[in-house]
Amino acid sequence: MQKWFEYNWLVREEWLDWCEELSEEEWQKQRVGGHQSFVKTLIHIVDVEHAWIRGLMGDPEQHYDYEAYRSLADVRRLSAEAAAEIRPFVQSWTDEWEEKSMHGFAYGDVMRHAIAHEIHHIGQLSVWARELGRKPITANLILRGSR
Amino acid sequence: MQKWFEYNWLVREEWLDWCEELSEEEWQKQRVGGHQSFVKTLIHIVDVEHAWIRGLMGDPEQHYDYEAYRSLADVRRLSAEAAAEIRPFVQSWTDEWEEKSMHGFAYGDVMRHAIAHEIHHIGQLSVWARELGRKPITANLILRGSR
Numbered sequence: 001m002q003k004w005f006e007y008n009w010l011v012r013e014e015w016l017d018w019c020e021e022l023s024e025e026e027w028q029k030q031r032v033g034g035h036q037s038f039v040k041t042l043i044h045i046v047d048v049e050h051a052w053i054r055g056l057m058g059d060p061e062q063h064y065d066y067e068a069y070r071s072l073a074d075v076r077r078l079s080a081e082a083a084a085e086i087r088p089f090v091q092s093w094t095d096e097w098e099e100k101s102m103h104g105f106a107y108g109d110v111m112r113h114a115i116a117h118e119i120h121h122i123g124q125l126s127v128w129a130r131e132l133g134r135k136p137i138t139a140n141l142i143l144r145g146s147r
Numbered sequence: 148m149q150k151w152f153e154y155n156w157l158v159r160e161e162w163l164d165w166c167e168e169l170s171e172e173e174w175q176k177q178r179v180g181g182h183q184s185f186v187k188t189l190i191h192i193v194d195v196e197h198a199w200i201r202g203l204m205g206d207p208e209q210h211y212d213y214e215a216y217r218s219l220a221d222v223r224r225l226s227a228e229a230a231a232e233i234r235p236f237v238q239s240w241t242d243e244w245e246e247k248s249m250h251g252f253a254y255g256d257v258m259r260h261a262i263a264h265e266i267h268h269i270g271q272l273s274v275w276a277r278e279l280g281r282k283p284i285t286a287n288l289i290l291r292g293s294r
Contacts, residue, residue, distance in 0.1 A: 003259065033274030033283075095242075105289050112150065113288040116266050120286035123270020127180030136180075139267035141260040142252050 001093045001108075004115045007141050009083055011122055012045065014137045016079065018129075019072050026132060027072060034124035040066055041125060042075050045118050050082040052114040056107055057089045148240045148255075151262045154288050156230055158269055159192065161284045163226065165276075166219050173279060174219060181271035187213055188272060189222050192265050197229040199261040203254055204236045 019027060019038055027038050035041040047064045055061060069078050098108035105113075119139070126136035138144055166174060166185055174185050182188040194211045202208060216225050245255035252260075266286070273283035285291055 003255070007259070007263065033277040108150070109289050112154070113290075116154065116286060116288050119263050119266040120270040120273070123267040124274050126267070127271050127274040130180040139263060141263050142256050143260075 001095075001111055002090060004111075005087075005090045008049075008115060008118045010144075011137060011139065012042075012079060012118070015042070015122065015125060016072065016076055018134075018137050021134070022072075022132075028070075031128050031131075033127070034121055038125065038128065039070065039072075039075060041121050043069050043078065045121050046075070046079045046082045048117050049114045050086060052110050053086040053089055055102055056110055057086070148242075148258055149237060151258075152234075152237045155196075155262060155265045157291075158284060158286065159189075159226060159265070162189070162269065162272060163219065163223055165281075165284050168281070169219075169279075175217075178275050178278075180274070181268055185272065185275065186217065186219075186222060188268050190216050190225065192268050193222070193226045193229045195264050196261045197233060199257050200233040200236055202249055203257055204233070 019042075022038065029038075030036050031038075035044040043064065043066050047066070051061055051063055064078065064082075069075050093111070095108075098106060100107040102110060122137075122139065126139070129136035166189075169185065176185075177183050178185075182191040190211065190213050194213070198208055198210055211225065211229075216222050240258070242255075245253060247254040249257060269284075269286065273286070276283035
């Protein structure tokens with residue numbers, strides 16, 4: 001399970017670096033699909049992972065105010081803070097928690113849901129990248145040096 | 148690991164059903180990103196999963212001829228055949244195989260690579276669906292009845 005989160009965090013970090021090349025307009029621009037912009041989709045990725053894993057940690061549901069994060073620096077800070085909060089739980093994950101239940105959901109399924117959620121939205125960013133004529137960050141989990 | 152493949156196969160099946168609503172032109176049309184069309188991206192999803200898992204099964208690398216599959220019925224047949232071939236291996240997966248090596252890659256990483264690959268490309272389909280003004284298949288792993 002840890003390896004999945006490490007993969008997502010690495011890919012996210014590379015996308016945040018990639019976004020440095022975008023103009024302010026490209027970063028904010030309303031697009032089709034996902035959460036309609038690079039900025040909102042990346043906030044959503046951070047928010048949803050954070051909310052579900054906090055739930056598994058026994059903390060009350062909490063969502064970020066998407067309007068409060070505008071710049072790439074804001075989203076980087078948000079991503080770092082959110083990941084720092086849930087990392088200890090992720091790192092201590094053991095398969096013995098697979099069948100533990102939260103509101104009727106198995107812990108293992110919630111983890112996989114959060115993981116798949118990010119990969120899915122990252123796939124959307126890759127289409128927008130191509131629309132901008134730019135090469136997206138690879139989704140490769142092995143062979144990350146290639147396409 | 149099995150749960151990931153079951154999730155991907157279910158989501159793929161729902162997308163194949165969803166594609167029944169597309170016109171021949173929408174199904175074949177060249178688009179931006181992914182493998183440039185619904186038909187080619189879905190063939191690619193099937194092909195890549197099949198190729199990697201066959202590798203783990205000890206079978207020689209083999210790729211499908213993308214030009215040989217045109218209709219939705221062709222792709223459904225391809226997907227069913229490919230999944231049938233690798234299903235026994237997936238179902239017999241045990242975490243003891245995590246660190247087994249194939250050409251220097253850990254079996255577990257190859258499995259995760261194949262899984263993430265499909266989820267990523269499915270995310271691309273969801274953008275194209277919105278471009279067509281249609282609601283995409285949900286990526287939810289839990290709560291699949293909702294968005």
